[in-house]
Amino acid sequence: MGKVxxxxxxxxxxxxxxxxxxxxxxxxxxxxxxxxxxEPTEKSSRIFNSAxxxxxxxxxxxxxxxxxxxxxxxxxxxxxxxxxxxxxNEEIHWVDQSGKPYDPVYAYDPRLIKIENKYxxxxxxxxxxxxxxxxxxxxxxxxxxLENPFIPFNRNGVLFPRxxxxxxxxxxxxxxxxxxxxxxxFLSESPDLIYWGKHxxxxxxxxxxxxxxxxxxxxxxxETSEGWLLFYHGVCGTCNGYVYSxxxxxxxxxxxxxxxxxxxxxxxxxxxxxxxxxxxxxxxxPCSTLCDAATGxxxxxxxxxxxxxxxxxxxxxxxxxxxxxxxxxxxxxSIEYR
Ligand code: BMA
Numbered sequence: 618m619g620k621v622x623x624x625x626x627x628x629x630x631x632x633x634x635x636x637x638x639x640x641x642x643x644x645x646x647x648x649x650x651x652x653x654x655x656e657p658t659e660k661s662s663r664i665f666n667s668a669x670x671x672x673x674x675x676x677x678x679x680x681x682x683x684x685x686x687x688x689x690x691x692x693x694x695x696x697x698x699x700x701x702x703x704x705x706n707e708e709i710h711w712v713d714q715s716g717k718p719y720d721p722v723y724a725y726d727p728r729l730i731k732i733e734n735k736y737x738x739x740x741x742x743x744x745x746x747x748x749x750x751x752x753x754x755x756x757x758x759x760x761x762x763l764e765n766p767f768i769p770f771n772r773n774g775v776l777f778p779r780x781x782x783x784x785x786x787x788x789x790x791x792x793x794x795x796x797x798x799x800x801x802x803f804l805s806e807s808p809d810l811i812y813w814g815k816h817x818x819x820x821x822x823x824x825x826x827x828x829x830x831x832x833x834x835x836x837x838x839x840e841t842s843e844g845w846l847l848f849y850h851g852v853c854g855t856c857n858g859y860v861y862s863x864x865x866x867x868x869x870x871x872x873x874x875x876x877x878x879x880x881x882x883x884x885x886x887x888x889x890x891x892x893x894x895x896x897x898x899x900x901x902x903p904c905s906t907l908c909d910a911a912t913g914x915x916x917x918x919x920x921x922x923x924x925x926x927x928x929x930x931x932x933x934x935x936x937x938x939x940x941x942x943x944x945x946x947x948x949x950x951s952i953e954y955r
Contacts, residue, residue, distance in 0.1 A: 621937040623910040624840040625778075628671055631907040632699050632916050634930060643939040644884045644917070644931045649700075651891045651925030653680075658692065658706040660684050663896055665920030668729035668836070668905035669699055670736065676907075677757050679727040679738055680704055681920070683896075689725035691740060693757060699907060699916070700928070711752060711762045719762045721750055728904055730776050730837040732785070739774035739787070746794055749774035751810065764811050770794055773802075773833035778840065781873060785810055788819065788834040788847075796859070800831030801949070802849065804874045817874035820866060821949030826853045827862040827883045835863060835903035839915065843937050844870050844877055848903045848917060851883065861900040862886035863919070865940055875951045878944035885929060887922070895922025908933075 636645050657664050661682040669678035676699040680692045694704035713719040722743040729738050735753050738760070742750035746769030752762045766774060766787060773790040780786070784806040792800055801822055806815040822832050828851025838845035845868040852859050864880035887899040903919040913933035921927045 618843070618938075621913070621934040622842045623908050623913055623915075623933050624842065625908055625910045626671075627911040628907055628909040629911065630674075630698070631671075631909055631914065632928060633909075633914050636930070636932075642884065643936045644929050646889065647700075647916075647928035647930065650889065650927040651921060652700050652928055653702060653704075653926035655924065657702075658682065658704050660706050660708075661692070661704070662687075663924045664692070664704065665923050665925055666726045666902045666904050667918065667920065667926055668727045668738075669696075669907065669918055670729050670731060670905070671907065672736075672757065678702060678704075679709070679729050679740075680926075681725050681727060681740075682708065683725075683923075684708075689723050690721075691724045691727055691738070702926075709760050711760045713762055724750060726773065726902075726904065728775050728837060730778050732776065732778060732780075737776055739776060741772045741774075744769060746770050747772060747792065749789060766805070766807075766810075766813050770797075772797075775834040775837055777845070777873065778837055781871065784808055784815075786873060787813070788838075790831070790833040792831075798830060798854070800833060800852075802832055802834055817951075817953055818949065819868065819874050819951060820849070820876055820879065821947050822851070823947045823949065824945055825881060825883075827851045827860070827886060828853070828864065830854050830859070835919075836906045836917070838868065838873070839906060839908055839933075840870070841867075841933055841937060843941075844868055845873050846933070846937065846940075848884075848906070850902055858897075858899070860887065861902055863901055863903050865936070867937065867940055872954075875954045876946060878940050879946060879950070880940055881943050881945035884931075885919075889921075891925050891927060892921040895924030897923035901927075
């Protein structure tokens with residue numbers, strides 16, 4: 618295997634810190650974490666599980682903000698360095714495709730991805746029950762809601778950054794109406810972002826304790842020379858509540874419902890105080906990445922303890938080699954290929 622590379626754009630101005638000498642993991646934390654602290658705007662109690670992307674030589678983001686009335690909404694933010702953020706106090710106001718206001722009752726856990734020069738946002742919203750919201754913007758001024766992809770209950774909708782075999786692809790995690798105690802990752806295809814089908818189960822919960830209750834996709838998959846690199850969260854139940862860790866998988870380039878490798882051990886579990894202590898203790902929840910194809914650098918944006926936004930780093934060649942060497946597939950993974 619030659620050096621693993623990212624297939625994508627260069628991003629020399631993305632945040633980066635070299636791995637500390639005493640770090641034994643292939644993922645390491647930003648030294649100044651968390652980058653967003655309590656009460657970052659007047660309306661916001663906490664901003665966490667959020668998604669960022671390069672835009673016009675700077676960075677923009679869609680932020681999950683839990684308001685002081687307890688209701689989560691999405692806010693827009695800008696940054697020159699992707700570490701110091703100016704986040705608007707007013708939540709994003711959406712329109713439908715005819716231009717009429719169409720604001721969500723609540724909105725959380727956004728993902729953000731550019732496909733063919735448009736920016737798509739997926740989030741969890743009320744649609745007669747917790748379901749996936751889907752919207753698009755070209756200028757981060759007008760935000761237009763598209764058809765909701767799936768009926769309730771579903772969460773963790775994640776679009777791929779390009780069509781594969783002519784279709785858009787979305788990962789999702791069918792769930793229930795509460796703090797779902799189960800969950801596997803599925804893949805669905807669509808020719809037009811309206812009609813979805815060819816549903817496949819990609820990965821199942823299980824294996825080590827850290828992912829034995831449920832799993833859910835994290836950031837949009839990153840295309841690499843070895844396949845799609847997917848970070849995902851894994852949850853276990855303890856006598857003190859759920860613990861959210863994250864690992865990663867490599868999905869086949871042309872048939873992404875086929876899992877080639879997935880981490881037996883977590884890549885990150887709550888350890889630092891800003892991960893173990895907060896509104897919901899013991900949560901690390903990745904929602905987006907920034908990547909530089911030229912160097913293979915990856916910055917992972919994750920919510921910590923449902924309170925903060927934090928950043929971690931990895932280098933693609935080292936990470937993919939680690940995933941391949943420390944993989945354990947489960948019986949329920951990629952069932953159509955068995
Ligand atoms: C999940 C989602 C996430 C949250 C996590 C831990 O069900 O609501 O937004 O980070 O629980 O509380």
